[in-house]
Amino acid sequence: IERDSLFRKKHGIHILGYAVPSPLQNFDELKSRFGCKSHLLRNFLELKFKEPTPIQRQAIPILLSGRECFACAPTGSGKTLAFLIPMLMRIKPGRKGVKGLIICPTRELAAQTTRECKKVAKGKKFHIKLMTKELSRCGDFQKIPCEILVSTPLRVDFAVRKRKLDLSRVEYLVLDESDKLFELGFVEQIDSVVKACSNPSIIRSLFSATLPDSVEELARTIMHDAVRVIVGRKNS
Ligand code: ADP
Ligand code: MG
Numbered sequence: 001i002e003r004d005s006l007f008r009k010k011h012g013i014h015i016l017g018y019a020v021p022s023p024l025q026n027f028d029e030l031k032s033r034f035g036c037k038s039h040l041l042r043n044f045l046e047l048k049f050k051e052p053t054p055i056q057r058q059a060i061p062i063l064l065s066g067r068e069c070f071a072c073a074p075t076g077s078g079k080t081l082a083f084l085i086p087m088l089m090r091i092k093p094g095r096k097g098v099k100g101l102i103i104c105p106t107r108e109l110a111a112q113t114t115r116e117c118k119k120v121a122k123g124k125k126f127h128i129k130l131m132t133k134e135l136s137r138c139g140d141f142q143k144i145p146c147e148i149l150v151s152t153p154l155r156v157d158f159a160v161r162k163r164k165l166d167l168s169r170v171e172y173l174v175l176d177e178s179d180k181l182f183e184l185g186f187v188e189q190i191d192s193v194v195k196a197c198s199n200p201s202i203i204r205s206l207f208s209a210t211l212p213d214s215v216e217e218l219a220r221t222i223m224h225d226a227v228r229v230i231v232g233r234k235n236s
Contacts, residue, residue: 004020004022004023007022007023007025008023008058011023011054011057011231012054012231012232013054013055013057013058013229013230013231014229014230014231015058015227015228015229015230016227016228016230017067017225017226017227017228018225020058020062020227021061021062021064021065021067022061023057023058023061024052024056024057024058024060024061025057026051026052027041027044027045027049027051027052028041030044030060030085030089033061034061034064034089036089037089039123039124040088040089040120040121040124043119043120043121043122043123044081044085044120047081047119047120049078049081052078053073053077053078053082054073054077054231054232055071055073055077055078055079055082055229055231056078056081056082056085058071058229058231059071059079059082059083059205059207059229060082060085060086062227062229063082063083063086063087063172063203063205064086064089064090066203067203067225067226067227068203068204068205068223068224068225068226068227069205069206069226069227069229070205070206070219070223070226070227070228070229071205071206071207071208071228071229071230071231072207072208072209072210072211072228072229072230072231073207073209073229073230073231073232074209074231074232075209077231077232079176079207080113080116080176081116081120082207083102083172083174083176083205083207084113084116084117084120085120086172087100087102087148087172087174088117088120088121088124088126090171090172091126091147091148091171091172093124093125093126093127093147094125094147095147096169097141097147097166097168097169098141098146098147098148098149098165098166098167098169098170099147099148099169099170099171099172100147100148100149100170100171100172100174101148101149101151101156101167101170101172101173101174101193101197102117102148102149102150102151102174102176103151103152103153103156103173103174103175103176103181103190103193104150104151104152104176104177105152105153105176105177105180105181105183105184105186106152106180106184107152109176109177110130110131110150110151110152111130113150113176114128114129114130114150117148117150121148126147126148127144127145127146127147127148128146128147128148128149128150129144129146129148129149129150130150130151131149131150131151131152131155131156131159132155133155135155135159136151136154136155136156136158136159137158139159139164139165140164141159141164141165141166142164142166149165153181153186153189153190153193154186154189156189156193157189157192157193160192160193160196161192167193167196167197167198168196168197168198168199169199170197170199170202171199171201171202171203172202172203172205173193173194173197173202173203173204173205174204174205174206174207175190175204175205175206175207175218176207177207177208177209178206178207178208178215178218179208179209179210179211179212179214179215182212182214182215182218187214190218194222204222204223204226205226206218206219206222206223206226211230
């Protein structure tokens with residue numbers, strides 16, 4: 001415990017919550033502590049990142065321990081892998097329905113996150129889909145194989161309302177850049193997506209670069225017992 005807090009201090013990691021899992025010392029712990037399959041670990045190592053970033057060190061063990069996470073770290077600090085790694089380790093491919101849902105504020109970010117996800121999932125029999133305009137208008141997700149879906153709020157909300165997308169089996173919900181989601185005024189869509197993700201054992205997480213009151217409020221309303229992780233200054 002003492003060792004953990006020294007280690008966190010060294011990496012500028014601030015936490016709030018009870019029984020917070022120890023931060024990762026290195027990527028190999030994904031295997032030794034959390035049973036990461038070798039081929040996935042190989043994909044992570046192929047990215048040639050020597051060490052996890054501070055937000056990855058703390059958010060990954062939290063999510064892998066089945067806890068919800070409210071993570072704030074500056075832009076460029078590696079938040080994408082912090083939520084992709086646990087999702088790819090825990091979601092089983094080949095079962096029906098969307099299991100992982102990532103909401104991004106813009107189409108560009110959604111496309112970029114999809115590319116990164118596919119790269120890291122290489123060799124795993126996952127169907128990773130970017131919600132395009134066509135998919136949200138005409139796609140029927142009862143028929144489209146898709147375990148991990150990346151979307152903007154409007155498109156996913158549209159598909160859910162048309163009853164072409166069932167989110168009741170989502171195990172991991174990520175609201176990425178949640179500060180921007182609010183700035184862009186997606187409150188209503190986020191609300192309806194959170195409601196549609198009705199699986200009682202869902203693990204929600206919120207990633208953000210800044211901590212405006214709106215994000216704090218959302219974290220409070222949608223998550224229970226979430227561990228809060230803040231890296232660096234509060235409003236960088
Ligand atoms: P954020 O979402 O926090 O703004 P990203 O997830 O987009 O940041 O990552 C920013 C950059 O850092 C990307 O180019 C990514 O590939 C790289 N990166 C991610 N994890 C690591 C790591 N552990 N070590 C070095 N670079 C990393
Ligand atoms: Mg990001």
